[in-house]
Amino acid sequence: MLIKKLNVPLVFLALPLIVLYFCIFTPNLTLWFCFFAFLFLLFYRKYWKIFPILFVFGLYFSIVHVQSEKLEHTPIATLTSVIPISDTIQVNGDLLSFQALSHHRKFQVYYQIKSKQEQQFYKTLSKNVILDVDATLESPEIKRNFNGFDDRAFLLSQNIGQIVTLQKIKKITDLRPQLFDLRLLRRRAIVFIQKHFKAPESNYMTGLLFGFLGKDFGEMTDLYTRLGIIHLFALSGMQVNFFIAGFRKILLRLGMTKEKVGILQLPFSLSYAFLTGLSVSVIRALLQKNIRLKGMDNVSATLILILILMPKSMLSIGGQLTLFYAFVIQMIAPKVERLGKIKQSLVYALALSFLVLPVLIFDFHVFQPFSILLTFAFSFLFDVLLLPLLLLSFLFSFLGIILPIHALFNGLEAVIHGIDQIIHYPLVFGSIGSWTFLLLLILAGLLIDFWKNKNFRLCLFILISLCYLSCKIPLHPSITMMDVGQGDSIFLQDQWNRQNILIDTGGKVSFKQKSEWQKSICSSNAENTLIPALQAKGVSQIDHLILTHTDDDHVGDFVTLADKIKIKEVCVTPGELTCPDFIKKLKQARVLIHVLKVGDKIPIFDSSLDVLSNGYTRHGDNNDSVITYGNFYGTHFLFTGDLEKKGELELLKQYPTLKVDVLKAGHHGSKTSSAPEFINAIQPKIALISVGKNNRYGHPNQETLVTFKKYHVAVFRTDQHGAIALTNRLKQWQMTTVK
Incomplete structure (x- = not known):
């Protein structure tokens, strides 16, 4: 009014x-x-x-x-008890995670399960409890790499300010059940499905009916994401229309008037929102369904109400995309209203993909062009076949009847795997600046409005293409030490993407074998650090991947990287080829192998990256590290892998007059590397140390830091500075850090 x-x-x-x-x-x-x-x-x-x-x-x-x-x-210092939010509980091997309430705040909680019996208890927990605990608290990490994921911002958008790690659960006390606790009802439904249905059917059932995807769906989540159709599991308009339409039909068939059905539709919508986890996409679809306005007024009113009711929801990618999709649909609706249903669906899929592309690239830096056709095909499959079948299967299970549809989901996943083999790698665009993003939105809108004008349409296509190319192609040469935690990864990128060289990939070091029940499905370190950072730089192919030696913190994520980004060739030492586990990784990756020799030169920048040593021990260990050197625009760089003192002295024997401006310090600043006589001889101005925050080794060692201080070497560390980039502008190297 x-x-x-x-x-x-x-x-x-x-x-x-x-x-x-x-x-x-x-x-x-x-x-x-x-x-x-x-x-x-x-x-x-x-x-x-x-x-x-x-x-x-x-x-x-x-x-x-x-x-x-x-x-x-204003963080809380200590916690003695937490109340888990029941429908956020996830069990992944011996890892337990959930959101919890305490001190009138919400926390993200993690716990390492101690036994198989304890694991089973939390898998089937379907009541509200309070846990008396010994716990440590910490603030979430801010982003570690340029254009990287910011865990702190993500959790704050969910009103979570701290992460809790439980050391011990001392006591579990049942809480009195609350009347109409729909979140607990959702948890019980999820537990029921996981108990009575096998994977993968159980995953599709919890995902499409209740908006919950378990950790055991990790591989398929990755595949659906890579194909650009993971949004099919984000409950929104499709499911809302299906359930509300079904609800109305049932009540109307029972003889209720439309007025009474309209009154009952609102509480039904609220109940459905809680049963699906209160996701912003469901709230958006429910509001649109219940607001008695049409067209753009309906979408606008929905946006205003969401900003009032869920003000932080727009800070999430899901919140941004669901509202943007709604606006785009209303914008193009008048242009397709006279088309048939199939043509309408195809036009919507094309227009949505094109108009939302700037948002997707702004957030994810990549795009799968075939996602347009896949969305068109699989939306129909999910809407018309899978959703009704899953609902029927779930309802019949209460009568003890299990519908024989399990093979359907095995077949679906086989098809998804087959499609992924054909179109495995998406297009990589790189990060978009805010002004470019704004320009792309304006140009995309103009293209829709002036589509029938051929000349104007061509000009707009050219301008849009130039905008995307400006993101894809770097204008300045750069050398970046990625923050991969306790590991090494250095990326050399020539301007215009003429040459890309990556030295090591980082990776996690495993210290003990786990029992079968303890094994968790976890993403690799590179999937959260290195790969998004490379994609943000517009990297769709690595020309030369140099793996310095066989330690997991240098090469552990090699296979994962090869699966995500094309690698033209991998450069190794003769010593690395004596290690069976490393050879296994090479076979898995299926890439061209180049065995390095002393004197090899890889052209890049205004010079080349030269191989000073291809290993001293022939065992693939620290002192067998590849040592590379480059004089780029008048500045001398030395990259040493995990080279230790013995190897450093050997290097000095070979190159007694070696001078260095920027040194990648050996072995993460360990006291076994960066010998005083070595540092004194090469006289670096800057030392870069790749090291994990609060790592168990105590790297970098105090002795090493004292040595650098003694010889007036400025030290930059990834644990303190995040990723460290040296960018050459007008033949001058300029340093920037994430933190």
């Missing part, structure tokens, strides 16, 4: 409102420019009455933001 009195289209309130929202929560110059542009437009259209509303919302967003900052900057 208020908006009707103002006589202003809702979209003129919704759009400046969402821009104001991001100005407050994630401020930058581009956003403020957009907001003031909207204010000018509102002033020009004489919609002055909107200004006080924007002011009130701005005040509201500011209060929410201040509360979020308070959550981050």
Whole structure:
């Protein structure tokens, strides 16, 4: 009623409102420019009455933001008890994770399960309990690599300010069940499905009916993500339409009037929202279904209500995408309303993929072009076949009847694997700057509006292509020490992507064998650090991957990297080829192998990366590390792998006049490397140390740091600075760090 009195289209309130929202929560110059542009437009259209509303919302967003900052900057020191949020419990081998409440706050909790019996207890836990615990608390990590994932921002968007690691669970006490506890009901449904149905059917059932994908679905989650169709599991319009339409049909068949059905639809919608985990995509679809407005007014009202009811939801990628999809659908709806259903679906799939592409690349840096056709085909399969079958199978199971549809899901996964083999690698675009992102959105909108004008359409296509190329192609040479934790990975990228060299991949070191029940399905370290960082740089192919030696913290993620990014050739030493486990990795990766020789030169930048040593021991160990050297734009770089003192002295014998400006310190700053006589001889100005935060080895060693200080060497460490980049602009190297 208020908006009707103002006589202003809702979209003129919704759009400046969402821009104001991001100005407050994630401020930058581009956003403020957009907001003031909207204010000018509102002033020009004489919609002055909107200004006080924007002011009130701005005040509201500011209060929410201040509360979020308070959550981050006022941590709790100790916890003695936690109440798990029942439907967030995940058991993955001997790893237990859940969200919990304590001290009127929400926490992300982790615990290492001690026995198989304890594992089974948490797998089947379907009641509310309170845990008396011994626990440690820490703040979530901020991003570690350029354009990397920011765990702290992600958790804060869910009102979580701290991570809790349980050392011991001392006592478990049942809590009195609450009336109409729909989250507990959701947990019981998930436990029931996991108990009575086998994987993969159980995963599709919990995913499509209750919005829950277990950790054991990890490999398929990766495949669906790579093919660009993981959104089929994000409950939204498809499932909401299916369940609400079914709910209305049943009640109408029972003889209820439309008015009574309309009244009952709202509590049903709320119940469904809780049963599916209160995801923003479901809330968005339910609001659209229940708001009695049409077209763009419906979407605009939905956005405004979500900003009021779930103000932090728009900080998540899921929240941004679901609202953006809704706006795009309404924008193109008038242009396709006269088409048949199949043509409509195809046009929607094409238009959505094209218009949402800037958002996807801004967040993920990659795009699978075949996802357009796959979404069109699999949306029909999921909507028309799988969802009804799964619902029937779930309901019949309460009568003791299990429908024989398990083979269907095995067949579906076989098809997904087959498609992935054909179109394995997505297109890599790289990171998009905020101004480029804004320009792409404007150009995409203009392309839809002026599609019938051939000349204008061609010009827009050219401009859009140039925007994407500007993200893909680096304008300046760079050398980046990636933050891969306790490991090594250094990336050399020539301008225009003429040559890409990667030295080592990082990886996790395993210290003990686990029993079968303890084995968890975990993503590799590279999937969270190295691979997204390379994709953000627009890297679709690595020309030369140099694996310095066989330690897992240098080559452990080699196979995973080869699976995600094309590798033209891998460069190894003769000593590495004596190690059976390493040879197994080479066979798994199926890439061209080049055995390095002393004197080999790999052209890059204005010179080449030279191989000074291909190993001294021929055993693939630390002193068998590949040593490479380059004089790039007048600055001398030395990369030493895990070379120790004995190897360093051997290197000095071979190259007594070796001079270095930037040294990649050997063995993560261990006292077994960076010998004083070696540092004194090469006289580096800068030492780069790749080392994990609070690592168990105590790297870098204090002796090594004293040595660097003695010889006036500036030290930069990944545990303190995050990723470290040296970028050459106008033939001058400039250093930047993430932290």
